[in-house]
Amino acid sequence: MPEEFHITEFPNGLTLVAQQMDSVTSTAVTLRLSAGARFDPTGAEGSAAVLTDWCMRGAGHRNTHQLNDALDALGCQHYESVQSAHITFATAQLGRNLPAVLEILATIVRQPTLGDDTFAPCRELVRQDLDALEDEPASKADLLLRENFYPDPLGRCVYGRGESLAALTAEALRAHAQRLMSPQGTILAVAGDLDWGQLTDLAADHFGDWSTTQIPESTLREPTGGVTHVPKKSAQTHIALAHPTVPIAHRQYYAARIAATVLSGGMSSRLFTEVREKRGLVYHVSSRYDSLRNLAGMFTYAGTMPPKAQETFEVTVGELRRIAEGISAEEMARAQTQLKSTLVMQGESTTARSGALASDWYHLRRLRSLGELSRAIDTITVEEVLGHLHDCPAEKFTVLVIGPDPVDTAGVMT
Amino acid sequence: MEFKQTQLDNGLTIIAEVNESAQSMAAGFFVRTGSRDETAHVGGVSHFLEHMMFKGTDRRNAFDVNREFDELGAHYNAFTSEENTVYYGAVLPDFQTRMLDLLGDMLRPALRREDFDLEKNVILDEIARYRDTPSYRVYEKLMTQHFQDHPLANSVLGTPESIRGLNRDEMQAYFDRRYSPGNVTVVGVGKLHWDAFVKKTEGMCSHWKPFEVSREINPWSGLGTRRTIVDDKVAREHVGIMSPAPCGQDDARFAAQVLATIFGDATGSRLFYALVEPAIADEAHTSYNPLDGTGTFLTFVSTDPDRAARAVEIAHAELRKFMEEGFVHTELQAAKNKIASAATLQGELPMGRLVAVGFDWIYRREYIPLARQIDMLFAVSADEVVNIAQQYDLTATTVLGLGPVKQL
Numbered sequence: 176m177p178e179e180f181h182i183t184e185f186p187n188g189l190t191l192v193a194q195q196m197d198s199v200t201s202t203a204v205t206l207r208l209s210a211g212a213r214f215d216p217t218g219a220e221g222s223a224a225v226l227t228d229w230c231m232r233g234a235g236h237r238n239t240h241q242l243n244d245a246l247d248a249l250g251c252q253h254y255e256s257v258q259s260a261h262i263t264f265a266t267a268q269l270g271r272n273l274p275a276v277l278e279i280l281a282t283i284v285r286q287p288t289l290g291d292d293t294f295a296p297c298r299e300l301v302r303q304d305l306d307a308l309e310d311e312p313a314s315k316a317d318l319l320l321r322e323n324f325y326p327d328p329l330g331r332c333v334y335g336r337g338e339s340l341a342a343l344t345a346e347a348l349r350a351h352a353q354r355l356m357s358p359q360g361t362i363l364a365v366a367g368d369l370d371w372g373q374l375t376d377l378a379a380d381h382f383g384d385w386s387t388t389q390i391p392e393s394t395l396r397e398p399t400g401g402v403t404h405v406p407k408k409s410a411q412t413h414i415a416l417a418h419p420t421v422p423i424a425h426r427q428y429y430a431a432r433i434a435a436t437v438l439s440g441g442m443s444s445r446l447f448t449e450v451r452e453k454r455g456l457v458y459h460v461s462s463r464y465d466s467l468r469n470l471a472g473m474f475t476y477a478g479t480m481p482p483k484a485q486e487t488f489e490v491t492v493g494e495l496r497r498i499a500e501g502i503s504a505e506e507m508a509r510a511q512t513q514l515k516s517t518l519v520m521q522g523e524s525t526t527a528r529s530g531a532l533a534s535d536w537y538h539l540r541r542l543r544s545l546g547e548l549s550r551a552i553d554t555i556t557v558e559e560v561l562g563h564l565h566d567c568p569a570e571k572f573t574v575l576v577i578g579p580d581p582v583d584t585a586g587v588m589t
Numbered sequence: 590m591e592f593k594q595t596q597l598d599n600g601l602t603i604i605a606e607v608n609e610s611a612q613s614m615a616a617g618f619f620v621r622t623g624s625r626d627e628t629a630h631v632g633g634v635s636h637f638l639e640h641m642m643f644k645g646t647d648r649r650n651a652f653d654v655n656r657e658f659d660e661l662g663a664h665y666n667a668f669t670s671e672e673n674t675v676y677y678g679a680v681l682p683d684f685q686t687r688m689l690d691l692l693g694d695m696l697r698p699a700l701r702r703e704d705f706d707l708e709k710n711v712i713l714d715e716i717a718r719y720r721d722t723p724s725y726r727v728y729e730k731l732m733t734q735h736f737q738d739h740p741l742a743n744s745v746l747g748t749p750e751s752i753r754g755l756n757r758d759e760m761q762a763y764f765d766r767r768y769s770p771g772n773v774t775v776v777g778v779g780k781l782h783w784d785a786f787v788k789k790t791e792g793m794c795s796h797w798k799p800f801e802v803s804r805e806i807n808p809w810s811g812l813g814t815r816r817t818i819v820d821d822k823v824a825r826e827h828v829g830i831m832s833p834a835p836c837g838q839d840d841a842r843f844a845a846q847v848l849a850t851i852f853g854d855a856t857g858s859r860l861f862y863a864l865v866e867p868a869i870a871d872e873a874h875t876s877y878n879p880l881d882g883t884g885t886f887l888t889f890v891s892t893d894p895d896r897a898a899r900a901v902e903i904a905h906a907e908l909r910k911f912m913e914e915g916f917v918h919t920e921l922q923a924a925k926n927k928i929a930s931a932a933t934l935q936g937e938l939p940m941g942r943l944v945a946v947g948f949d950w951i952y953r954r955e956y957i958p959l960a961r962q963i964d965m966l967f968a969v970s971a972d973e974v975v976n977i978a979q980q981y982d983l984t985a986t987t988v989l990g991l992g993p994v995k996q997l
Contacts, residue, residue, distance in 0.1 A: 250929055252927070307891060456714075516663070
């Protein structure tokens with residue numbers, strides 16, 4: 176499968192990255208602006224989330240209805256989201272509609288109307304998203320854990336807090352948008368049915384004269400860490416824990432990914448086998464690798480009925496540690512096959528590819544081919560994985576529990 | 590893209606959509622059985638049995654099954670609904686035969702008693718997990734309320750009581766009643782070798798003994814009840830609104846899908862502008878769900894408790910308005926574009942095509958290539974959509990609120 180990558184860095188700080196894919200008729204776009212929740216002003220947490228909704232309430236000469244109608248008429252599936260570092264506008268459409276979609280995306284990020292009349296409902300929707308977390312305890316546990324695990328403001332809950340949302344004004348958010356919505360650090364990633372020459376021209380037309388501003392750097396505070404219990408009369412106890420690992424750009428990255436796969440890659444993985452299959456402690460247990468630019472964590476979650484919570488916690492932590500004692504050749508081979516297979520299958524989806532291109536550029540400032548990833552996975556050894564686990568042991572856990580009772584971490588949190 | 594089909598002597602059907610330009614292949618064993626085929630005292634057995642299929646056979650124990658899937662680098666799982674149980678996996682083309690060996694073997698499970706007893710705990714935890722997820726609970730309870738005495742009222746997961754009360758032999762009896770080869774369709778999609786696919790499936794399944802399997806199919810239109818389940822532990826009001834719709838065998842299903850999209854797509858629809866844009870609800874969307882012999886339109890709304898009654902009122906006013914006044918041409922076009930785009934994106938992945946190809950066959954014994962499916966969609970006329978709205982009274986709704994609100 177030949178892979179054709181293209182990169183153009185515009186003088187204003189925006190980078191266009193693209194991959195042409197054969198045998199698909201769709202094209203996916205991931206447009207990432209360096210305006211994520213970490214840049215929300217203190218006291219105005221939730222700004223990025225409200226702004227993202229607000230940008231969809233009219234842009235350029237189009238009002239909300241006209242904007243939606245224009246995207247719908249192009250069969251454009253669009254999804255807007257906020258991460259720690261970015262606001263992301265993602266779309267997928269037939270390749271032939273790409274030029275028209277790019278024109279609309281450019282107006283959304285460059286000329287959002289941000290009208291007084293539409294501000295209140297956007298803020299109100301984010302406030303409701305925040306409330307809705309109460310009814311999704313597993314997601315809430317994960318969000319609260321991120322807040323405690325990463326140094327503030329990197330792990331900040333994107334929905335902000337009740338008070339910070341209430342304090343937010345249209346005027347202040349408009350000023351924030353002016354500062355943050357800039358080509359500086361913006362990544363435009365496109366994958367699928369495309370013509371590179373045409374795409375470069377389009378990007379130049381729509382984004383080339385976008386004037387730049389400097390994104391402010393935030394000062395980081397020490398992470399809260401520790402063990403937190405959030406009491407809730409829930410049916411399950413939701414246990415979430417995280418410990419540090421290496422970020423994507425680190426030389427041990429692939430070792431970390433293999434370790435995560437051995438722990439939680441499939442149904443024969445350590446956690447699934449020991450916590451669910453052998454002991455019947457949970458329905459869901461998993462670990463995932465999560466990386467910001469300079470910091471990363473292994474995030475583990477297990478949900479169980481309260482009487483089994485203590486045992487579930489202990490067995491789970493036991494497995495996170497036991498892997499450092501050894502990995503069999505068969506386990507290693509399985510993990511390698513699984514990781515490579517995931518990559519190939521993701522390589523078939525234009526949406527997944529455009530996301531991966533944007534992520535590669537952000538973390539590495541280059542694009543990795545499938546061949547490079549395969550080779551890296553193939554050549555890694557058990558010793559390297561164990562070496563990584565020695566350097567990044569399953570210690571210094573940040574723990575967050577939502578449920579009727581706390582878990583006793585004394586024996587584990589030495 | 591080439592369609593293939595054959596049938597084994599014991600009645601098992603094998604179909605495939607072969608796509609030489611794909612990078613992977615997916616295969617699924619589609620069993621036409623689910624909670625609607627259960628009797629009351631074994632509630633949840635279809636789903637529990639789906640879990641037990643991963644617990645091994647005479648040749649493999651549970652760890653072997655999981656390990657072998659992972660050795661193939663497979664993306665695999667299973668799901669159970671009211672009327673289907675599907676076991677599937679996607680792998681690189683080289684592993685086609687090994688995955689069929691595994692899936693085919695799994696479907697004649699050992700159902701060992703010790704595995705059964707241990708897995709019961711996992712099922713109970715799954716039920717507890719959904720208890721903490723009101724958006725799922727409201728769906729399940731609304732199905733029960735809408736379908737009343739109809740078998741589609743049966744819960745897929747069952748209850749803690751029905752699961753605790755279930756024994757291994759009852760599960761075996763259910764298996765012996767439902768898993769006849771004539772009730773199973775093996776579906777392949779993507780870059781696959783058809784001859785080898787048939788040969789391997791035959792090797793795995795031709796010894797399965799056929800027997801008669803039936804399903805009671807009655808149309809149902811609901812009784813239009815409205816109620817609430819009061820739960821103060823829930824923060825928001827989760828509202829489900831259900832009304833009758835064309836069944837899975839009906840040619841009107843394309844028009845029904847267009848109707849649901851115009852009315853209640855997550856963005857840019859009638860419901861979006863009536864409820865989400867003004868922030869009366871943070872979520873409001875409508876889906877069309879074709880079922881065996883019946884169907885539903887389902888609208889789901891999540892709101893602040895003190896706005897719930899108003900949100901339901903607005904949703905109803907919009908339904909009435911849609912029936913009485915219809916829609917404009919641009920709405921029709923936009924809906925078609927959205928559906929076509931979603932189907933195209935899904936169709937570019939073997940896993941995405943697997944379910945579409947499988948269900949086209951199971952519900953209607955037909956194969957529809959993606960391109961023709963999109964042609965059929967674009968052929969839907971405004972009149973056809975209007976007819977659906979009138980023929981299936983959109984306001985004949987079953988309404989359920991779950992959350993702090995006492996009355997809606």
